[in-house]
Amino acid sequence: MAEATSKFTPRIFSGIQPSGGLTLGNYLGALKRFVEKQNEGIETIYCLVDLHAITVWQDPEKLRAQTREAAAGFLAAGIDPKRSILFNQSQVPGHAQLAWIFNCVARMGWMGRMTQWKDKTAGKNAEAESLGLFAYPSLMAADILLYHATHVPVGEDQKQHLELTRDIAAKFNHDYGVDFFPITEPVIEGAATRVMSLRDGSKKMSKSDPSDASRINLTDEADAISQKFRKAKTDPEPLPETLDGLKDRPEAKNLVNIYAALAEMTPEAVITEFGGKGFGTFKPALVDLAVAKLSPISTEMKRLMADPAEIDRILGDGAERADAIASPILRQAYDIVGMIRSRP
Numbered sequence: 001m002a003e004a005t006s007k008f009t010p011r012i013f014s015g016i017q018p019s020g021g022l023t024l025g026n027y028l029g030a031l032k033r034f035v036e037k038q039n040e041g042i043e044t045i046y047c048l049v050d051l052h053a054i055t056v057w058q059d060p061e062k063l064r065a066q067t068r069e070a071a072a073g074f075l076a077a078g079i080d081p082k083r084s085i086l087f088n089q090s091q092v093p094g095h096a097q098l099a100w101i102f103n104c105v106a107r108m109g110w111m112g113r114m115t116q117w118k119d120k121t122a123g124k125n126a127e128a129e130s131l132g133l134f135a136y137p138s139l140m141a142a143d144i145l146l147y148h149a150t151h152v153p154v155g156e157d158q159k160q161h162l163e164l165t166r167d168i169a170a171k172f173n174h175d176y177g178v179d180f181f182p183i184t185e186p187v188i189e190g191a192a193t194r195v196m197s198l199r200d201g202s203k204k205m206s207k208s209d210p211s212d213a214s215r216i217n218l219t220d221e222a223d224a225i226s227q228k229f230r231k232a233k234t235d236p237e238p239l240p241e242t243l244d245g246l247k248d249r250p251e252a253k254n255l256v257n258i259y260a261a262l263a264e265m266t267p268e269a270v271i272t273e274f275g276g277k278g279f280g281t282f283k284p285a286l287v288d289l290a291v292a293k294l295s296p297i298s299t300e301m302k303r304l305m306a307d308p309a310e311i312d313r314i315l316g317d318g319a320e321r322a323d324a325i326a327s328p329i330l331r332q333a334y335d336i337v338g339m340i341r342s343r344p
């Protein structure tokens, strides 16, 4: 990991929105790597960012169910709630409180330049979107900086938001003449930092895509995984003999990257193994691999979801531990900006 500001102890924070079921994109781009970071022995704080989820309409009952399901996904994928802190964002009030300060530090122009804002409002009336959706990156900066996190593992799509987090930290430090917030490093690693839709190689795989066939859900059973990969859009050519040959073949490249990430090998090694072979050979191999890696996760998720009270207990315990780190940092931030604190 690159060195963040050295006075800060290495600490990892990251989150996922419970705005739908977790996808293979969330798993390979984020969750699988969260587990690796936990297992490297660094302090890890992971959050289901439910306040982010409501930047677009969520049915309240579904949101609660999706949050528990996402928590089950984290646990099933290998997050150990004793070694990592796992909680849902709304149980730690400091996220929203620090976000307000950052709303006053960040500039409107910074938010307006975010490609995610542009993508999510493309073809729509942006004026009718929620203010929360516009200010989303400011809350994300608060999520991270509330814990003085030094490193944030994310997928490629979050890189720009991480840059904005650094800008907010730097402007806060500069405006108030302090060295209080770290300049956090994004950690974007692995073969599948941007998993694409199985129906359209130019679109990111996303939990909110209206087409279920565009994504593998972590809850999908072997049959669904198999069907979706077999029907995944490809071209008629066999896989190329070199990586370069994937350059103008986004769908083929996507499947090679998924295979590489699941098998923990490089895309080069996948090409060495399958170069010259057609999708009639490659897709069944991908299905076998995906089923072998993902089925244990979906089975464990089902087991965990049968006991929602236990999931809530884990999230509550995580929230208390997160709050114990966040509260003193938030108090200092309020002191720095000049808020009076005289309540007994």
Ligand code: AQP
Residues within 6 Å of the ligand: 015, 016, 017, 018, 019, 020, 023, 025, 026, 027, 028, 029, 030, 153, 154, 155, 156, 157, 158, 192, 193, 194, 195, 196, 204, 205, 206, 207, 208, 209
């Ligand atoms: N397709 C992807 N490939 C690699 N990484 C991905 N991530 C998301 N999609 C992919 C990574 O997952 C983490 C959590 O993302 P998020 O849930 O906070 O929001 P998102 O990036 O907007 O994900 P979705 O699935 O597209 O959600 P919706 O549809 O609700 O907007 C991040 O680290 C992200 O990079």
